[in-house]
Amino acid sequence: MTSFADRVVAAGFAAGWTLVPHLPERPTAAAFRVLADRVWRKGGKSVRRLEANLSRVTGMEAGDPKLAELTRDGMRSYFRYFHEIFRMPSMDRAELVRRTHVTGAEHVHDTVAAGRGVVLALPHMGNWDQAGAWLVGVGHPFTTVAERLKPESLFRRYVAFREGLGMEVLPLTGGDGHNFGTLATRVRRGGVVCLPAERDLTKSGIEVSFFGAATKVPAGPPLLAVQTGCALLPAIVYFNGDDWGIDIHPEVPVPQEGTRQEKVAAVAQGLATVFEQGITEHPEDWHMLQRLWLEDLPR
Numbered sequence: 001m002t003s004f005a006d007r008v009v010a011a012g013f014a015a016g017w018t019l020v021p022h023l024p025e026r027p028t029a030a031a032f033r034v035l036a037d038r039v040w041r042k043g044g045k046s047v048r049r050l051e052a053n054l055s056r057v058t059g060m061e062a063g064d065p066k067l068a069e070l071t072r073d074g075m076r077s078y079f080r081y082f083h084e085i086f087r088m089p090s091m092d093r094a095e096l097v098r099r100t101h102v103t104g105a106e107h108v109h110d111t112v113a114a115g116r117g118v119v120l121a122l123p124h125m126g127n128w129d130q131a132g133a134w135l136v137g138v139g140h141p142f143t144t145v146a147e148r149l150k151p152e153s154l155f156r157r158y159v160a161f162r163e164g165l166g167m168e169v170l171p172l173t174g175g176d177g178h179n180f181g182t183l184a185t186r187v188r189r190g191g192v193v194c195l196p197a198e199r200d201l202t203k204s205g206i207e208v209s210f211f212g213a214a215t216k217v218p219a220g221p222p223l224l225a226v227q228t229g230c231a232l233l234p235a236i237v238y239f240n241g242d243d244w245g246i247d248i249h250p251e252v253p254v255p256q257e258g259t260r261q262e263k264v265a266a267v268a269q270g271l272a273t274v275f276e277q278g279i280t281e282h283p284e285d286w287h288m289l290q291r292l293w294l295e296d297l298p299r
Contacts, residue, residue, distance in 0.1 A: 003150075010154040017157065020086035029083055036079035040072045046289040050074050052296070053288045057211055057279055073284040077239060081127050081287065088133065089164055096130065097137040101240050104248030107233050108140060108192070111251075117187025117230035120248070121197035121221040123275045126237035126285045129162065131246050132194060136166035142192035143168040145179055145220075167194075180220060187230035194235075197221045198275050199292055206268040207294075211276060214294045222267035226254055234271055236278030238285040249274050 020028055040047055051062070051071040060067040088096075111118050120135070120142075122128060135142060146162065146169050149155040159169045170179050183193050197218055198210070205216030225232035232254075236247040252270040255263050279286045291297050 006151045006154070010151050010157075013154055013157060016082065016086040017089065017161065020083065021090035025087065028087075029080070032079045032083040033076055036075040037072065039079075040075040047071065047075065049291065050289045053292060054283055054286075056213070056293065057283055057286070070284055074286070077126070077285045078287045078289070080239065081129075084127050085129050085161065088129065089161065093133065093137050097134055099243040100130070100134040100246060101243060102134070102246045102248065104233075104250070105138070105246075107231070107248050107250060108135070109138075111231045111233075112140060112190060112192065115190045117190050117228065118192045119183075119187060119221050119224050119230050119232045120192065120194045120235045121232060121271055122194065122235040122237055123198040123279060124196055124287045125278070125282065126239050127244060128196070128237050129165065130244050131235065131237045132162070132167055133165045134244070134246065135192070135194070140192045141166050141168070142194050143170065143183060143186045144194045145170045145172050145183075148173045180223070183220065183224060184228050187224060187228050193224070193230075195221050197234075197271060199288070199290065206265055208265075208269045208272040210272050210293070215272075215292050216294065217268050217272060219264065219268070222252075222264045222271065225252065225267055226260060226263045229254075232267060232271065234274040234278070236275075236282065238278075238282040247278065 051067060054060070054070055054074060055062060055067055058067065058070065060070070108118055108120070122131070132142070132144070144162070144167055146155070146159060148171050149158060155171070159171075162169050170182060172179070186193055195218065197220075200216040200218050202218070204219050206219050206222065207214055207216050221232055224230055231251040233251055234249040236249070238245045252267050252274070255266050258266070
């Protein structure tokens with residue numbers, strides 16, 4: 001049964017996609033920034049969790065004014081993401097590609113040109129939908145998996161938004177149950193898959209060390225690399241002034257020796273290590289407002 005809060009959120013997203021594209025960009029961007037500051041000052045559960053996560057990442061202690069400022073910047077970054085996705089359906093695609101500053105794009109282009117599949121794995125940073133639009137815009141339509149949001153109307157609207165950008169979207173739950181097989185087929189045929197990869201949403205995650213403590217990452221990206229031989233490329237997405245930045249790192253190597261389980265664990269740790277570097281460089285753009293480390297989870 002859909003809760004009242006879920007219906008309010010769904011209505012807010014519907015209004016955002018309907019109204020924001022028709023309003024001037026600068027005033028609406030300023031309004032989202034003011035809203036972000038208001039949410040930050042209120043200091044609710046999500047804000048406190050973001051601050052705790054950033055404390056672990058940066059080593060700053062609770063109560064440090066610099067940590068509070070970073071958390072405020074993190075909320076501004078998060079709300080900028082929403083402002084941008086509401087505007088994206090009406091944005092000029094050529095301008096979007098032009099304003100995206102990418103390092104390591106050759107890792108995708110060259111691998112695909114050689115007939116080999118690619119899995120781009122990324123943490124929840126910056127505007128990952130914009131990064132996907134860039135990827136489609138430079139000639140690489142791709143498949144991704146989306147968390148099933150509540151209510152169903154919001155999930156369908158999000159899927160329609162991403163499909164409108166050129167993505168193929170598979171539901172994390174409630175689909176035909178063959179997501180991994182579909183993704184494996186895509187990369188075996190030389191296609192591209194993009195997956196969020198630093199927070200496990202299932203019970204089959206792989207344990208890794210992340211900023212000095214244990215967490216679990218999704219098994220899908222490393223397992224695809226081990227089983228299909230595709231290239232697993234970590235991608236760090238962040239805001240670059242008024243534009244966007246993407247750092248695509250070299251392929252995470254699959255060990256030659258060991259069991260499949262050992263290989264998957266090694267690749268997962270290699271991926272987490274690259275994510276640590278990217279989050280350290282752009283902590284304000286890491287949108288992790290949920291519990292992540294195992295010791296922070298309820299028993």
